[in-house]
Amino acid sequence: xxxxxxxxxxxxxxxxxxxxxxxxxxxxxxxxxxxxxxxxxxxxxxxxxxxxxxxxxxxxxxxxxxxxxxxxxxxxxxxxxxxxxxxxxxxxxxxxxxxxxxxxxxxxxxxxxxxxxxxxxxxxxxxxxxxxxxxxxxxxxxxxxxxxxxxxxxxxxxxxxxxxxxxxxxxxxxxxxxxxxxxxxxxxxxxxxxxxxxxxxxxxxxxxxxxxxxxxxxxxxxxxxxxxxxx
Numbered sequence: 729x730x731x732x733x734x735x736x737x738x739x740x741x742x743x744x745x746x747x748x749x750x751x752x753x754x755x756x757x758x759x760x761x762x763x764x765x766x767x768x769x770x771x772x773x774x775x776x777x778x779x780x781x782x783x784x785x786x787x788x789x790x791x792x793x794x795x796x797x798x799x800x801x802x803x804x805x806x807x808x809x810x811x812x813x814x815x816x817x818x819x820x821x822x823x824x825x826x827x828x829x830x831x832x833x834x835x836x837x838x839x840x841x842x843x844x845x846x847x848x849x850x851x852x853x854x855x856x857x858x859x860x861x862x863x864x865x866x867x868x869x870x871x872x873x874x875x876x877x878x879x880x881x882x883x884x885x886x887x888x889x890x891x892x893x894x895x896x897x898x899x900x901x902x903x904x905x906x907x908x909x910x911x912x913x914x915x916x917x918x919x920x921x922x923x924x925x926x927x928x929x930x931x932x933x934x935x936x937x938x939x940x941x942x943x944x945x946x947x948x949x950x951x952x953x954x955x956x957x958x959x
Contacts, residue, residue, distance in 0.1 A: 729827075729837055730836075730857070731827060731838055731840050732838070732839045732857045732858070732924065733845050733851070733857070734746060734749075734840065735842055735844075735858065735900075736893070737868055737887065737893050738868065738872050738886055739872040741861050741906030742841055744861075745861050745904050745913065748913070748914050748917040748918070752921055755830045755835045755837075755839070756838065756841065757827065757830075757838060757839070759840070760843075762819050763819050766818045767791075767792045769789075769791060776814045777792065780814070781797065784796065784800075785797045795876070816850070824854070827854075837927070839859075840855075846895070846896055847891055857902065860896045860902075860904070861906055862897060862907075863906045867907055868887065872886065904917055904920070
């Protein structure tokens with residue numbers, strides 16, 4: 729099995745592309761969904777978050793007010809670092825555990841959506857291929873304002889905090905341009921799916937794992953055999 733990293737900019741359409749992969753029966757891991765689970769009320773991350781930021785970042789039902797939390801950390805680098813220290817290691821750990829589970833379930837590859845894949849760089853080592861989702865600059869701005877109810881000024885600041893899309897594209901193996909219709913985005917994504925299905929890397933990987941496993945078994949058998957032979 730190999731891992732395909734899916735990234736892009738804010739509001740470029742990463743979730744749309746991920747849904748297309750999911751619709752084709754491909755195992756996907758959504759970093760945003762994992763982050764919500766990691767910060768569910770009562771978890772260790774939630775307790776640390778509450779201790780540091782206070783009840784100001786919680787909704788009436790105890791769940792994290794992500795919009796308010798984003799406002800607090802956006803202009804405060806120390807608080808942003810603290811938030812990342814609380815959440816990122818747990819999110820990454822949870823995602824890798826899911827990946828291992830999918831491996832043992834027999835999936836040939838999985839798609840892992842990581843918005844800050846290049847910015848943090850911590851999960852790049854695990855990615856066999858990388859897909860970046862892009863769209864026109866004015867579309868990205870309009871979508872972000874509409875989705876998050878941001879002013880244009882705030883939206884532009886949020887976008888500039890991430891690596892420029894052209895830099896992400898230069899580091900990627902595939903690009904999906906989500907500027908057009910959903911049908912066009914689906915066509916591009918399905919083309920990538922066909923290419924990934926032809927990859928032989930998964931069989932090489934399974935062969936290596938299989939050989940390593942058999943070597944361990946035979947090694948243990950040899951040790952046990954020698955042990956009893958000396959008795």
